[in-house]
Amino acid sequence: MRVVRSVEHLREALEYMRRGGHTPIGFVPTMGFLHEGHASLLRRAGEMSNTVVMSIFVNPLQFGPGEDFESYPRDERRDLELAEREGVDIVFIPTVEEMYPQPIRSKVSVASLTTQLCGASRPGHFDGVTTVVSKLFNMVQPDYAFFGLKDAQQVAVLRRMVSDLNMNVEIVPCPIVREGDGLALSSRNVYLSEEERTQALVLSRSLRTAREALEEGKARTAADIRELLVSVISSSPLAVIEYAEILTFPDLEVLETDDLLTNVDGEIIMALAVKFGRTRLIDNNVFTPKEVATLV
Numbered sequence: 690m691r692v693v694r695s696v697e698h699l700r701e702a703l704e705y706m707r708r709g710g711h712t713p714i715g716f717v718p719t720m721g722f723l724h725e726g727h728a729s730l731l732r733r734a735g736e737m738s739n740t741v742v743m744s745i746f747v748n749p750l751q752f753g754p755g756e757d758f759e760s761y762p763r764d765e766r767r768d769l770e771l772a773e774r775e776g777v778d779i780v781f782i783p784t785v786e787e788m789y790p791q792p793i794r795s796k797v798s799v800a801s802l803t804t805q806l807c808g809a810s811r812p813g814h815f816d817g818v819t820t821v822v823s824k825l826f827n828m829v830q831p832d833y834a835f836f837g838l839k840d841a842q843q844v845a846v847l848r849r850m851v852s853d854l855n856m857n858v859e860i861v862p863c864p865i866v867r868e869g870d871g872l873a874l875s876s877r878n879v880y881l882s883e884e885e886r887t888q889a890l891v892l893s894r895s896l897r898t899a900r901e902a903l904e905e906g907k908a909r910t911a912a913d914i915r916e917l918l919v920s921v922i923s924s925s926p927l928a929v930i931e932y933a934e935i936l937t938f939p940d941l942e943v944l945e946t947d948d949l950l951t952n953v954d955g956e957i958i959m960a961l962a963v964k965f966g967r968t969r970l971i972d973n974n975v976f977t978p979k980e981v982a983t984l985v
């Protein structure tokens with residue numbers, strides 16, 4: 690495994706792999722502090738590609754003022770051990786100066802899909818994500834890029850960016866990895882106190898409850914589902930809801946129908962962002978109501 694910290698060394702390492710015929714190239718961008726969610730993306734990348742590149746970069750551009758850029762957890766030594774175990778070929782760990790020579794003059798912005806959900810609560814966040822991911826795509830020039838559906842809106846935005854800007858890469862969405870008790874893995878889970886960690890289970894529980902109610906015909910509209918999500922999450926005294934929304938996926942449009950099960954073609958998303966103290970957690974469930982309807 691090669692660890693490179695400059696764009697120049699990254700290009701050299703990639704050139705070596707390409708010359709040796711080790712293609713296709715699979716790319717997994719991360720912010721480090723790796724866990725089993727990241728490992729699942731690396732394994733998928735390994736299945737689909739002959740060279741796996743991973744980046745570790747806590748991207749200041751996607752953090753708003755007062756967010757946790759400074760305190761975001763970091764552990765390079767442990768990350769490199771996990772990368773080695775998962776068979777990564779090249780790890781790219783640039784500094785902020787390497788990624789963003791000053792002044793920053795150009796950014797990439799996707800005009801739609803970025804104002805709702807996390808885009809509403811974190812203004813400018815997705816411009817930071819699309820800018821850094823475009824730069825990374827240009828540096829790595831991967832055939833495939835792997836992203837977790839825990840950040841489902843990010844997947845939708847990046848797919849649109851790739852399509853709108855004719856980028857020659859396939860975005861591969863990967864399923865959410867959860868702890869045994871349902872909590873979606875996230876680097877930010879380490880911020881949680883024991884009590885917050887216990888109460889954080891309301892996220893996955895509310896999604897399960899809402900989905901079951903829909904399957905059993907006890908909830909029919911987006912408003913019914915939202916009410917259920919909010920009532921389960923509110924059973925946790927420490928939870929502060931930032932959003933609980935039901936939208937079409939991946940277009941993130943409002944669902945006005947009075948019967949989700951029969952009137953919606955395609956996928957929908959139940960998406961949550963909930964704060965426990967200073968820790969902001971997200972979770973979601975993407976599914977096709979018509980497939981649920983055939984089970985009923």
Ligand SMILES: Nc1ncnc2c1ncn2[C@@H]1O[C@H](COP(=O)(O)OP(=O)(O)OP(=O)(O)O)[C@@H](O)[C@H]1O
Nearest residue numbers: 719720721726836837839840865866874875876877
């Ligand atoms: N539980 C998970 N299951 C699947 N993919 C995940 C999971 N957690 C993170 N990922 C994916 O890993 C990639 C890198 O994410 P990142 O490094 O920000 O980790 P993270 O755990 O989401 O951190 P945080 O949520 O605290 O920012 C993203 O594509 C993200 O969607």
Ligand SMILES: CC(C)(CO)[C@@H](O)C(=O)[O-]
Nearest residue numbers: 718719720748818821840
């Ligand atoms: C894709 C990403 C690595 C860009 O900084 C980040 O948003 C993340 O970890 O999901």
Ligand code: BAL
Nearest residue numbers: 720751752814840843
């Ligand atoms: N995985 C999402 C990155 C962020 O929260 O900024």
